[in-house]
Amino acid sequence: MRRLTWLLAVVTAAPPTAAGSVLGRLQAAHAAQLPGAATPTSAHYVAQLLPDPASPYSDPIAMPAFTNEVYWAQVVSDMGSPEPVVLSRLRTELGLGRARPGVDVTPAPGFRDPFVSAHATRAGLDADIFWRMLDIHGHAHAIRFATQALGMQLLREQALAVEPARHAALGIDTGVFHRVMGARHADEMSDHDLRYLDTLVQHRLLHPLRGTGLPTVWRIARIAAAFRDARGYLGGSPCRPDATPDPRFAGTLGPGDTRTPCLVAAHDRAVHSWYVDALREPAPAATPAHGAMARLGALVAALLPLLDMFAIAEVIDAAVADDLVSVEAASRADAEAASERAARLTCRIPE
Numbered sequence: 144m145r146r147l148t149w150l151l152a153v154v155t156a157a158p159p160t161a162a163g164s165v166l167g168r169l170q171a172a173h174a175a176q177l178p179g180a181a182t183p184t185s186a187h188y189v190a191q192l193l194p195d196p197a198s199p200y201s202d203p204i205a206m207p208a209f210t211n212e213v214y215w216a217q218v219v220s221d222m223g224s225p226e227p228v229v230l231s232r233l234r235t236e237l238g239l240g241r242a243r244p245g246v247d248v249t250p251a252p253g254f255r256d257p258f259v260s261a262h263a264t265r266a267g268l269d270a271d272i273f274w275r276m277l278d279i280h281g282h283a284h285a286i287r288f289a290t291q292a293l294g295m296q297l298l299r300e301q302a303l304a305v306e307p308a309r310h311a312a313l314g315i316d317t318g319v320f321h322r323v324m325g326a327r328h329a330d331e332m333s334d335h336d337l338r339y340l341d342t343l344v345q346h347r348l349l350h351p352l353r354g355t356g357l358p359t360v361w362r363i364a365r366i367a368a369a370f371r372d373a374r375g376y377l378g379g380s381p382c383r384p385d386a387t388p389d390p391r392f393a394g395t396l397g398p399g400d401t402r403t404p405c406l407v408a409a410h411d412r413a414v415h416s417w418y419v420d421a422l423r424e425p426a427p428a429a430t431p432a433h434g435a436m437a438r439l440g441a442l443v444a445a446l447l448p449l450l451d452m453f454a455i456a457e458v459i460d461a462a463v464a465d466d467l468v469s470v471e472a473a474s475r476a477d478a479e480a481a482s483e484r485a486a487r488l489t490c491r492i493p494e
Contacts, residue, residue, distance in 0.1 A: 158325075165233040168221065172214035183209075189412075199404050199413030200388055203239060218434055231416050238361050238412030242264070242368075243386040254369075258382065258407045262369035265411075266362040273369060275324050279332065285370035286421060289363050294340025295323060297347060357411070362416035368406040371421075381405040 170182050182375045189195050191207035209215050210230070219226050234240060241247045242261040250260035253270030263273050276292040277285050299322050305315060319336045326332050357365070383404055388405035400419050406414055 168218045176214045199409035242407045258372045259369045262365045264367035282374040286367040289367040290344045293368050294343045297343045361411040364418040367418045368414050
């Protein structure tokens with residue numbers, strides 16, 4: 144537990160949490176106006192925000208029906224922002240954003256491909272971290288380690304936001320960052336470094352920073368999408384050069400359809416659905432040069448159930464799946480249970 148305390152101290156370096164999610168405020172305002180009525184779920188709002196919620200590519204409805212409700216006006220007033228800004232935040236929280244280069248995202252330099260860059264830019268991932276993770280894990284395995292990439296980004300952001308003299312007191316271990324950036328293959332990543340990065344990500348999943356950009360669960364999925372698009376596609380890309388779906392992938396991809404959608408044109412929540420399905424698939428066989436993949440995969444699965452290779456993880460069920468898009472929408476019991484699981488898993492770190 145001594146190591147756990149040191150690892151989790153880093154979360155105190157995070158910026159202050161913004162005052163609640165738009166979804167949480169909407170649900171609370173609805174409950175206050177209509178006591179005893181069933182609280183609308185995230186699916187309820189998604190169905191009003193998209194003309195075809197089943198499609199990964201559906202364009203948004205400019206002014207959904209709930210914007211005519213009194214409780215919506217109260218939410219907008221309480222948040223102190225113009226209605227289009229609040230509505231945009233709600234769409235982001237619910238995973239309705241896309242990553243079409245030049246349309247939704249201005250791709251950052253350094254990624255060699257506009258689609259890869261668009262995903263990474265939307266996820267807030269720096270190019271040097273992206274390429275280091277790809278070099279370490281290889282194209283066939285990289286999407287399974289998207290959390291490591293995000294953990295590195297979170298560590299860099301914390302290190303830059305806090306003066307170096309306070310790093311040790313707050314548990315910000317920049318040595319982890321430098322060791323991983325210097326690693327040439329998976330064998331050179333220690334169990335400690337991997338657990339440290341996954342602890343950062345798990346804490347951010349369970350304790351989101353409201354109003355600070357793309358939610359963590361969607362960031363992870365977008366990073367995985369960047370790795371997938373960087374790998375390329377046999378038989379042709381599911382996207383056309385203008386970032387619209389190839390006609391073969393233009394419709395709804397139903398249950399059992401194993402094709403990869405046009406990820407840059409798909410909503411964040413559709414990319415996340417693809418990502419979870421990809422994690423359910425058996426991992427590609429490790430080559431002799433990647434013999435550490437089984438060890439790393441076991442560590443990821445043990446510390447961060449969200450990324451369990453073989454099943455939808457507990458944390459998705461408890462915090463972000465279906466109607467639990469944000470922890471604020473989950474029950475207090477769910478959030479506490481997930482935190483306890485995180486503590487038990489992290490306490491396995493050897494002294």
